[in-house]
Amino acid sequence: MKIIIVGTVAGGASCAARLRRLDQTTEILMVERGPYVSSANCGLPYHIGGVIEKESSLPVANENTFRNQFVINVRTRCEVIGIAPEMKTVRLRDVATGEVTTEAHDKLVLSPGTSTIRPPQPGIALPGIDLPGIFEVRTVPDARVIRDRFLWRRGGLDRRQREDAPAAWQRRLQKKSTCTRTRTPATTRARGRSR
Numbered sequence: 200m201k202i203i204i205v206g207t208v209a210g211g212a213s214c215a216a217r218l219r220r221l222d223q224t225t226e227i228l229m230v231e232r233g234p235y236v237s238s239a240n241c242g243l244p245y246h247i248g249g250v251i252e253k254e255s256s257l258p259v260a261n262e263n264t265f266r267n268q269f270v271i272n273v274r275t276r277c278e279v280i281g282i283a284p285e286m287k288t289v290r291l292r293d294v295a296t297g298e299v300t301t302e303a304h305d306k307l308v309l310s311p312g313t314s315t316i317r318p319p320q321p322g323i324a325l326p327g328i329d330l331p332g333i334f335e336v337r338t339v340p341d342a343r344v345i346r347d348r349f350l351w352r353r354g355g356l357d358r359r360q361r362e363d364a365p366a367a368w369q370r371r372l373q374k375k376s377t378c379t380r381t382r383t384p385a386t387t388r389a390r391g392r393s394r
Contacts, residue, residue, distance in 0.1 A: 212237035
């Protein structure tokens with residue numbers, strides 16, 4: 200028997216692990232459009248706020264964990280582009296290469312999550328929804344975008360965050376640290392006013 204599970208973040212990963220515990224012989228394939236398998240999405244607000252400092256703490260498991268511990272095949276950055284229920288097949292497209300393959304299955308589990316509803320929708324108006332600074336938070340990359348934007352507005356990063364910062368942050372930090380100020384010290388300004 201072969202089971203394909205679409206979506207691997209919460210429901211899909213739990214389903215795959217449970218199926219493996221119930222049956223050691225079933226072939227299980229998990230498909231995820233994004234880059235992460237089984238990440239702790241409930242921790243995203245804590246990561247944005249700095250309570251969970253490292254992004255690497257968010258994924259609960261990775262592809263190798265599922266392969267080695269549960270003998271489950273995982274394909275990240277792979278999206279379902281078609282389902283043929285009568286033929287029991289699923290068409291998959293590799294997001295990076297564009298290569299399309301077809302996988303047969305006996306059972307199909309759909310756990311793709313959802314997407315954010317962003318007005319304007321029929322009958323719904325929400326002024327300002329398209330302004331910069333309006334974000335959705337569903338995935339680790341969403342949280343990264345928000346942290347990138349607001350860490351700089353709060354005045355930068357502390358030492359530990361600098362060590363974990365991506366290369367782009369490192370370049371910005373180096374530019375900031377090499378700038379010299381040409382301000383006159385406050386005492387000199389005060390003397391100049393008294394004369």
